[in-house]
Amino acid sequence: MATGRGRLLLQHWRGLLALHWPPGGVGAAPGLAGEAPGPAGFRKRPGTSYAGTATLKQCARRGRHYKQPSADHPASLESFIWIRIYSTAFSPKISNWQVNSAEKTTVSMNLLSVEDKEAGYWKKEYIAKQRASVKAALARVLKPVNPYTGLPVKTKEALRISGLGWVIILKEKNGKEYIMQHIDLLINDSSVTIIWYGRNWPQLATLSTLDLCGVTPVFRDRSKPPSKNGPRWLSLIAKYNLSNLTESTMIGWDRLIRIFCLHPGLLVGLWKREEELAFVMANLHFHHLVEKSTLGSATVPYELPPHTPLLDDNPEYGLHGYQLHVDMHSGGVFYLCGTFRNLFTKKGSIENGYVKLVVIRFKNNTEHLPLIGKVGLSWRTDVFSGCIKSCSIMDITLLDEYGKPFWCLSSPVCMRSSVPSDGPNFLGQTYCVDYVDSEGKVHVELVWIKETEEYFIVSLVLYLKIAKINHWFGTAY
C-alpha cells in the first residue's frame, strides 16, 4: 500500500489506531488480535480444515464504549495522521484501488484544507473511501454467476480479497462482552462452516446473547495475508438468544455433548455433564454471504436491496422450471449431493399457506436416493472430538425459473424416527428430517435398509410460503 517512509509511518500509526477508535463510529473492534489463524486460512485447499490455538479474549471494551483520543494524542495530531494515511492509500500513483479522476481532484482539493478539517474527519473519510473501494472490488468479483448453482463463481476469491473472517461476541447479562475469533473454517460449494472452541468460555448462566459478525480489516494490503492486529470492521450477521438453549431446540447428543440448533444455522454444543459451552458452529450459505459479512455494521445487519418482482410468464400454471441443489454434509464429508431440475407445481397444490414442490416421490422408486456413508455430525474441541449420529448440515439452494437464488439455507438437521406418511413401509425402519423457517419448510423421508446398511431418501418435499412467492413474482396466489 505504501512504500519507504510512508510505510513506516503507516505501520507506526496503525498501532495507535488500534488503541483509539471513535465511540460507536465504526464497528471495528480493537483487541481482536488473537492467536487464532484468522482468514489467512482461505489460502488453504478447499474443504480442508485447519486448527489453531483456542483464544478467548475478554475485550477491553464494555458495552461498546470505546476509549476516546486522550491528551497525549491530541485531536489535531490524529487529524494529521489520518490525512497521511488517507493520502498514502488513495494517492493515484501508488493506489491499489482504482480511483477515478473526479475522486483524485477531490483528494487534492481536500489536502489543501487540512487545517479546517475537524479531528476525525480524515479517519471517517479514509474508512468511507476504503469501504467503498472494497465494496466495488467485491461487486466486480461477485458478478459472474455459475448458471449451474445460481451463485457467484468466485465467492472464495471474494473472501480472500476482503480478508474476511468471523467472530462471535458473547454478551453477559451485566453487559460484559467476550469476542472470539473463529478457529476452524470449512468452505465448500454452497456454504461455509465456521467453528469456535476453547477452554475458557464464560459460564453459560451468565450469558444472554451471542452475536455472529463478519470481520474485515480496515487496512487491506492484498499482497499479504490480513494483519491480526489492525483495526477491523464488524458486520452483524445474526443475533442469537442463549436463553433459547432449551429442550425444544436440542437436536441431538452423543456420549459427551448435547447439540442445540438456533435459527438461523447456528449449532451450539454443550458438555453434557457441566451444561457449559463446548463449541459453537455457524453455517452460512454462500448466497449474499460476502455482503452480509462485510456491509453491515456492528449493530445493524446488512439489508438486502429491495426486490423487484419478476413477472411470471404464465401464473395460471403455478411454479415451473425450478432447480434444487441439496447437500447433506459434515466436516467436509458429503452424504448427499443432488441437483434436481425442472421442478414444478400446479396452481392447485397450495396447502395451509404453502406451495408444495415435490422433488422425490415416494411412489416412483427410480427417484429414490441413498445417503452415502455413515451419517453423523462431527465435532471437536482442543481436548475431545466426536460424531453425533444421524445429524448433519443441510444446504438448500433453490433457483427460480430464471436461475436466480430463491431460497437458500444452511442448517444443522437430525433424523428422527417416524411413521411414514404414505402408509406402512415394509422395507425397513423409517426416519424423517424436518427443517422450518419463516420462508419455507423441507420434509425428507428416509428408510433404513438393513441389508445394505444405507438410508434411502424415499420422499423429499419443499413447502414455500405463499407470501414469499407473491413477494418474489408480484403475484397474488
Ligand SMILES: *[C@@H]1O[C@H](CO)[C@@H](O)[C@H](O)[C@H]1NC(C)=O
Ligand atoms: C466440497 O467437498 C467435497 C467433498 O469433500 C469435495 O470433493 C469438493 O471439492 C469440495 N468443493 C469445494 C468447492 O470445496
Ligand SMILES: *[C@@H]1O[C@H](CO)[C@@H](O)[C@H](O)[C@H]1NC(C)=O
Ligand atoms: C427463542 O425460541 C423461540 C421458540 O423456540 C422462538 O420463537 C424465539 O424467536 C426465539 N428467540 C430468539 C431471540 O431466538
Ligand SMILES: *[C@@H]1O[C@H](CO)[C@@H](O)[C@H](O)[C@H]1NC(C)=O
Ligand atoms: C431471551 O429469551 C428469554 C426467554 O425467551 C427472554 O426472557 C429474554 O428477554 C431474551 N433476551 C433477549 C436479549 O432477547
Ligand SMILES: *[C@@H]1O[C@H](CO)[C@@H](O)[C@H](O)[C@H]1NC(C)=O
Ligand atoms: C419416475 O422418475 C423417473 C426419473 O425421474 C422419470 O423419468 C419417470 O418419468 C418417473 N415416472 C413417473 C411415473 O412419474
